[in-house]
Amino acid sequence: MPNTLEASIDIAASPEKVWAVLSDLRRMPELSPTTVKMIALGGVRDGAFTVNVNKVGWKVYPTTSRIVRFDANRTLAFRMNENRTVWTYLLEPTATGTRVVETRTVDPKGLPGWLTAAIKVAMGGEQKFEADLVAGMEETLNRVKVAAER
Template identity: 30%
Template sequence: MRGSWRAGRVDGVEPSISRSTPVAASAEDVWSLVSDLPRMGEFSPENIGGYWVDCSGPAVGAKFRGTNRNGAKQWSTKATVVECVPGRLLTFDVHSPIGVRVSRWSYVIEPTDTGCVLTENWYRVGNWFVRRFLGPKVTGRQDRPGFNVESIEHTLAAVKAYAER
């Protein structure tokens, strides 16, 4: 059942942004790319990498420290894996350095006859103060949803290009 792997609602909310791309590579190969969070800086226009804090890879409860950059602005985040189905699904919550949950991201991989479909979802979570004041001040991005559309499309294209080599 292809739909059974879809990351669902977060706090009663559907994904704020969801984009998909077909990839002519196996679900396992694509999984190895998107679940290697320290390597995400190779694919993302904002993330520049990071490291697993308490383990060597993705698993429910695993923690990750990421670093992002926008021009001269650089900031760190803390992520916790909340769903992990190897080869199919990785979902993690992102928290600010002070511990406020700011977003949820998921990668859903659905096998097809010619490879797989990779979907990236972004969920807007957190309170209005973080969205309107703290986030833009820290990141330099006034339109986070607008940027995330471009970022997701960039990341999916980069993962697809790498996987299909």
């Protein structure tokens, strides 16, 4: 499994407007095709703990994460407690608005063994799993674009 998956998009809106969409984690169900709910306990800030409900097909499952980078109008990143992956949104100003790069980075220790097995058995194997993740990232970024350009 590669260490990093990435998707990006150019948005015709200022970094501040894009940030307002991305940093409102209550909107994550509107933005992410796999998020049912995301709650930042104590507010959205560096170090905040989040409780999440996710759905892929008929599978619904809870996760938790910690916000590990919160740099207003620039970077939002959270580390999933269950699998140690880090999801990052990087906002870069452009001449026409903002470029957003979303990455999913695997911890240097790799994915937990239970997850590797689950990917093989329940998620169609590593190649399909990664393709589905990238497709979800692209869909999320397209939804962010639509919301920010309104």
